Amino acid sequence: MVTASSDTTATTTSTGNSFTGSVVTGNLAVTSAQTASNNVQAQTVLNVTTDVGPTAEVFTAATGNTGTSVISGGGTLSGSYNQSITQPATTNCASTGGPCAPIDAESQIEGPNATSTDLSLTAQAIANSQTFGTSDSALNVTATQTNASIVAANGGAILGDVTDQGQFASIGAGNNVTSTTSGVVNQTLGVTQTNDGAITQGTEFVNLGNSEVTNTSATATGNNISATNTEGPLSVSDNQDNESYVRAQSVETSYAFGGATVSAYGVGNSVMAGNQGPSTVLNNVQVNGAGGVESIASFGGDNGYDVNVSSTAMGNAATGFACSSCGGVMNVTNSQTNNGDASATASIALTNGARSVRSTATAVGNSGTFYVSTPSN
Numbered sequence: 125m126v127t128a129s130s131d132t133t134a135t136t137t138s139t140g141n142s143f144t145g146s147v148v149t150g151n152l153a154v155t156s157a158q159t160a161s162n163n164v165q166a167q168t169v170l171n172v173t174t175d176v177g178p179t180a181e182v183f184t185a186a187t188g189n190t191g192t193s194v195i196s197g198g199g200t201l202s203g204s205y206n207q208s209i210t211q212p213a214t215t216n217c218a219s220t221g222g223p224c225a226p227i228d229a230e231s232q233i234e235g236p237n238a239t240s241t242d243l244s245l246t247a248q249a250i251a252n253s254q255t256f257g258t259s260d261s262a263l264n265v266t267a268t269q270t271n272a273s274i275v276a277a278n279g280g281a282i283l284g285d286v287t288d289q290g291q292f293a294s295i296g297a298g299n300n301v302t303s304t305t306s307g308v309v310n311q312t313l314g315v316t317q318t319n320d321g322a323i324t325q326g327t328e329f330v331n332l333g334n335s336e337v338t339n340t341s342a343t344a345t346g347n348n349i350s351a352t353n354t355e356g357p358l359s360v361s362d363n364q365d366n367e368s369y370v371r372a373q374s375v376e377t378s379y380a381f382g383g384a385t386v387s388a389y390g391v392g393n394s395v396m397a398g399n400q401g402p403s404t405v406l407n408n409v410q411v412n413g414a415g416g417v418e419s420i421a422s423f424g425g426d427n428g429y430d431v432n433v434s435s436t437a438m439g440n441a442a443t444g445f446a447c448s449s450c451g452g453v454m455n456v457t458n459s460q461t462n463n464g465d466a467s468a469t470a471s472i473a474l475t476n477g478a479r480s481v482r483s484t485a486t487a488v489g490n491s492g493t494f495y496v497s498t499p500s501n
Contacts, residue, residue: 132180136231138166139187140209146194147201154203154265158189158252161210165228172235172283180240184231185248188273196259207252207299208270209321226274227251231294233281236333240283244291247279247328251321253300260307266314269299269347273321275368277344280329290338292376296326296345298368303351309401310356317347317393320367320413326390327371332378341387342374342421346412349395355450359405364393364440367413372437373420381428381478388421388470391438392462402451404444406494409459412439416464419487427476434484435470439463444494452496460490 140160145152166186170176188209195201209227231247251271256263277296298319305311326344346366351358372390392412397404419437439462446454470485 130177132170132177134168134170134182136166136168137185138164139190140164141189143191147199149197149199151199152193152195152201154193154205156191156203157206158191159208159210160188163226164188165226167230168232170233172233172238174238176235176238176240176243179242180244182231182233182245184229184246186227186229187253188227188251188271190253192255194257195261195263198261200262200264201256201258202264205254205265205267207254209251209273211272226276229277231279233283235283237284239285239287240290241288243286245279245281245293247277247294249275249277250297250300251275252298256303258303258305258309258311260309262310263303264312267301268316269301270318271298271321274323275321276323276325278327282331284333286332286335286338288336290335292328292330292338292340294326294328294342296324296343297348298324298346298366300348305352305354308355309353311351311353312359313351315349315362317364319346319365322368323371324368325371327373328375330376332376334380335378335384336382338376338378338381339385340374340376342372344370344372344390345394346370346392347394351397353399353401355401357403358397358399358401360395360397361407362395363409364395365411366392367415369415370417375422377424378428379426381425381431383430384423384428386421386423386433388419388435390417390419390436391441392417394441396443398444399446400450401447403453404446405455406444407457408442410440410442410461412462412464414464417466419468421469422471424473426474428478430480431472431478432482433470433472435468436486437466437468438491439466439489441491442493446496447498448496449498454494454496456494458492460492462489
């Protein structure tokens with residue numbers, strides 16, 4: 125139990141396999157293989173009696189396989205990366221009451237009579253995660269990710285009063301590749317991702333007595349690739365296959381509120397290849413299976429000022445851009461197939477009223493956005 129006059133921090137992480145490789149000067153060639161088949165679970169529960177303190181941060185993360193490779197100084201990072209989460213022979217686990225080997229993160233605050241000032245709560249569950257960082261160098265790698273596990277990120281809070289700002293977020297993903305750069309970089313990235321666990325989920329349930337400014341969000345992604353580049357050429361070739369049921373649900377209630385934002389975002393496959401440099405090449409193949417994507421966002425209260433609720437569900441999403449002032453050349457080959465339902469629901473229920481009320485729901489089978497523009501910075 126917590127009654128605090130100073131800051132409160134609670135961090136819980138659980139990781140199956142972790143790999144880090146980096147070089148400052150010279151070349152780096154990597155061959156990495158990571159495999160996990162057991163449960164990876166992380167749980168944080170914070171019980172508060174009266175006051176959680178001026179600032180509070182609760183972070184919970186469960187990751188099956190994670191890898192990071194970084195290069196700077198003018199060399200080349202090359203190699204192949206393989207990550208897989210497999211199901212064990214047993215099909216049911218007594219601890220979960222369902223399929224074995226879940227990647228599960230649970231983050232909860234219990235304080236029905238408690239007050240918080242500035243508060244951040246995050247639950248993050250990712251089966252496979254690979255990160256690349258490149259500065260004034262070259263990147264030429266392939267990454268293969270396969271997940272057969274349930275992935276669940278579930279967060280929630282019960283509090284009497286949030287007097288300043290409250291941030292509540294859950295993030296669930298089957299496979300994720302992120303590549304970021306700085307300086308002059310020549311980047312070539314090939315990614316194959318398969319996500320066929322039964323469920324990929326991110327949920328956030330927040331119940332407040334009164335609140336000033338809050339943001340409650342839930343994100344669920346089957347397969348995700350985010351590659352950005354600066355000054356040099358960028359080439360991304362990807363093949364994404366999601367057969368998992370993807371569910372994002374974000375719920376907030378607050379009797380009296382200042383400003384409340386509630387969002388849910390669910391997507392089967394997502395790729396972004398963005399270059400603040402002369403050229404972008406994207407060869408994209410995405411297949412989202414019959415499991416479907418569901419996104420639900422809702423807010424309920426009595427009276428307040430501003431409330432904004434948004435819900436987005438997509439089978440496949442692809443974005444690519446290049447810098448127009450740097451030469452502005454794009455070559456895109458895009459194939460997207462969505463075989464399941466995409467369902468988005470956004471709702472607001474007020475017993476009295478509010479100054480501004482906005483609700484948006486968007487459901488799309490396939491989305492492709494490609495453009496050449498001047499960078500904002």
